[in-house]
Amino acid sequence: MNRDDHDFEHWLAQGLRRESRELPDDGFSAGVMAALPESRPVAWWRRVPWLLLLAALILASLLGLLLWPLIPAVIQWGLTLPSLALPELLPLAAAALGCSIAAVALMLWWDGGLEF
Amino acid sequence: MATDRELIERVLFLQDRHAYEQLVLRYQSTVRRWARRLCRGDSHAADDLAQETFIRGYTHLASFRAEARFSSWLYRIAFNLAVSEGRKQREWLSEDAIEEQAGHSSEQIDARNDLGLAMAQLSQAQQLTIRLSLEEGFTHEEIAEILGLPLGTVKTHINRGKQHLQLLLAPWRETAP
Numbered sequence: 006m007n008r009d010d011h012d013f014e015h016w017l018a019q020g021l022r023r024e025s026r027e028l029p030d031d032g033f034s035a036g037v038m039a040a041l042p043e044s045r046p047v048a049w050w051r052r053v054p055w056l057l058l059l060a061a062l063i064l065a066s067l068l069g070l071l072l073w074p075l076i077p078a079v080i081q082w083g084l085t086l087p088s089l090a091l092p093e094l095l096p097l098a099a100a101a102l103g104c105s106i107a108a109v110a111l112m113l114w115w116d117g118g119l120e121f
Numbered sequence: 122m123a124t125d126r127e128l129i130e131r132v133l134f135l136q137d138r139h140a141y142e143q144l145v146l147r148y149q150s151t152v153r154r155w156a157r158r159l160c161r162g163d164s165h166a167a168d169d170l171a172q173e174t175f176i177r178g179y180t181h182l183a184s185f186r187a188e189a190r191f192s193s194w195l196y197r198i199a200f201n202l203a204v205s206e207g208r209k210q211r212e213w214l215s216e217d218a219i220e221e222q223a224g225h226s227s228e229q230i231d232a233r234n235d236l237g238l239a240m241a242q243l244s245q246a247q248q249l250t251i252r253l254s255l256e257e258g259f260t261h262e263e264i265a266e267i268l269g270l271p272l273g274t275v276k277t278h279i280n281r282g283k284q285h286l287q288l289l290l291a292p293w294r295e296t297a298p
Contacts, residue, residue: 013283014255014283017236017251017283018255018256020236021236021240022255022256025154028150028153028154033145033171033172034145034146034149037145037172037175037176038138038141038142038145040172040176041138041141041176042179044180
């Protein structure tokens, strides 16, 4: 760029900036804030746990579809084991349920959807 | 005064709507001015476009990349919204899309000392790129990002526009202080 071009650009920029004026707010910002949706923006990484859970559910469903003929045999085998009588399974089931609830609560908290 | 980045983090991590209000107050004038250019001076349509821009900015704030300027990101949203309203981007930024300026000759421009009138002689693409570059101070890369154009095309629009303006405004410039 030669000196003449540079001078012209400088002069042009000054002229354009002089012409552009600051617009008064006149309630515009208040209008925007009133029109904002209630749903808040969420950072993408906060969605990671939910995506993992979804992936796990899809994987489990696929495995279930593929392996469903084996399920009755597995259950039958499980029931024949003497150590897996129903009363003894109850604490294990309660622990599994508790862990699941805790995991979902943790994810809700992580996602900002649960206030403690 | 909090930086844009700090305010954005407060919106994202603390769900602080007041922080977003500060961003709206900070950029309302520039975004509305940009919207007026995109709406060719229709201030009502421009304010609607600017409002939609800020709402879209809020709902998509998580996708804002911190390395970009917040203002350029808002400009990009406004431009995309304006383009999606009707015409395709190619038509919008066509070299042929010169505004109708019947009756405004170069002599009249000299007489009125009206830079805006001279700008109106340029194509839409040249006007937008020159204003973004010289008036708003965006880099060529940022302009390419805002308008979704290749960098080389942006440079071409700016250079051609400046050459055209140099011709149109030469007599006036010689007499200007």
